[in-house]
Amino acid sequence: MEEIGFLGLGIMGKAMSMNLLRHGFKLTVWNRTLSRCDELVEHGATIGESPAAVIKKCKYTIAMLSDPAAALSVVFEEGGVLEQICAGKGYIDMSTVDAETSSKISEAITSKGGNFLEAPVSGSKKPAEDGQLVILAAGEKALYEEILPAFDVLGKKSFYLGQVGNGAKMKLVVNMIMGSMMNAFSEGLVLTEKSGLNPQTLLDVLDLGAIANPMFKMKGPSMVQSSYSPAFPLKHQQKDMRLALALGDENSVPMPVAAAANEAFKKARSMGLGDLDFSAVHETLKATKS
Numbered sequence: 001m002e003e004i005g006f007l008g009l010g011i012m013g014k015a016m017s018m019n020l021l022r023h024g025f026k027l028t029v030w031n032r033t034l035s036r037c038d039e040l041v042e043h044g045a046t047i048g049e050s051p052a053a054v055i056k057k058c059k060y061t062i063a064m065l066s067d068p069a070a071a072l073s074v075v076f077e078e079g080g081v082l083e084q085i086c087a088g089k090g091y092i093d094m095s096t097v098d099a100e101t102s103s104k105i106s107e108a109i110t111s112k113g114g115n116f117l118e119a120p121v122s123g124s125k126k127p128a129e130d131g132q133l134v135i136l137a138a139g140e141k142a143l144y145e146e147i148l149p150a151f152d153v154l155g156k157k158s159f160y161l162g163q164v165g166n167g168a169k170m171k172l173v174v175n176m177i178m179g180s181m182m183n184a185f186s187e188g189l190v191l192t193e194k195s196g197l198n199p200q201t202l203l204d205v206l207d208l209g210a211i212a213n214p215m216f217k218m219k220g221p222s223m224v225q226s227s228y229s230p231a232f233p234l235k236h237q238q239k240d241m242r243l244a245l246a247l248g249d250e251n252s253v254p255m256p257v258a259a260a261a262n263e264a265f266k267k268a269r270s271m272g273l274g275d276l277d278f279s280a281v282h283e284t285l286k287a288t289k290s
């Protein structure tokens with residue numbers, strides 16, 4: 001396949017680009033904090049000095065950026081994607097953003113003749129390292145088909161969901177459910193301890209029943225030990241709750257459970273826990289229930 005550009009080498013972008021390099025893809029990478037490119041260069045990537053320089057060099061460029069503000073700035077600011085995007089080039093934004101942000105980016109790219117696909121992912125650091133993400137793509141179908149060889153390396157399954165915005169919405173619904181579940185799980189763990197039971201026994205019981213799931217299994221033991229090394233930073237989960245609640249607002253869908261979960265994530269941010277794993281919301285519940 002043609003050389004691929006990659007913008008944004010945070011937790012996910014680094015793991016995804018390492019995986020592409022391991023599978024023989026040629027990559028040109030860019031990150032706002034340029035030193036984060038060094039490890040990728042050691043593994044064979046080339047550095048592009050700006051998003052525009054990456055777009056100029058590569059037929060396809062993937063972005064994995066923190067939030068709507070970052071996704072917009074990489075496209076629209078000086079040295080950004082728009083300066084070099086043109087007919088025959090494809091831009092694939094895999095960041096988790098809202099449909100409005102994605103549509104703005106899509107309109108700008110397509111007005112210059114480029115092709116656009118949004119493709120947020122379900123799955124975190126480890127699935128990104130192992131090529132086990134679930135890809136929620138929407139936008140230009142032809143670009144989806146052209147980029148499938150890369151998606152096949154990055155993920156275990158890709159969904160094509162139709163028009164731009166549908167991938168963003170699906171991703172926000174999934175993360176809204178995940179954030180709500182994390183809060184219910186955390187309350188259960190606190191209640192277990194406060195009522196004199198062993199939280200490890202709760203984990204064993206949950207894992208054998210109807211609500212067993214990979215998130216409880218993976219995060220439970222570290223939450224019991226108050227250990228929150230970031231796989232999915234809490235500040236990004238709160239961003240996703242906020243964007244999902246706005247989607248609920250737009251569609252007149254009452255979401256009292258998600259709204260309460262969002263407040264808990266906001267509280268965690270106010271306690272300085274935003275850069276820890278989203279499971280650190282557990283600390284806020286422990287604090288309020290002691």
Ligand SMILES: NC(=O)C1=CN([C@@H]2O[C@H](COP(=O)(O)OP(=O)(O)OC[C@H]3O[C@@H](n4cnc5c(N)ncnc54)[C@H](OP(=O)(O)O)[C@@H]3O)[C@@H](O)[C@H]2O)C=CC1
Nearest residue numbers: 008009010011012032033065066070095096124231232236
């Ligand atoms: N971590 C996870 O488990 C998952 C995350 N996601 C989503 O993927 C995206 C990336 O997440 P993750 O890798 O965890 O996040 P990180 O916080 O680790 O990385 C964020 C990236 O965005 C860049 N960035 C932030 N602001 C700007 C800006 N204004 N201009 C240019 N670049 C900017 C950062 O650059 P710099 O290094 O300079 O700060 C960094 O490369 C998010 O949208 C997140 O919601 C989706 C699935 C799972």
Ligand SMILES: O=CCCC(=O)O
Nearest residue numbers: 096122123124175232
């Ligand atoms: O957006 C982050 C999702 C994390 C996960 O699916 O485990």
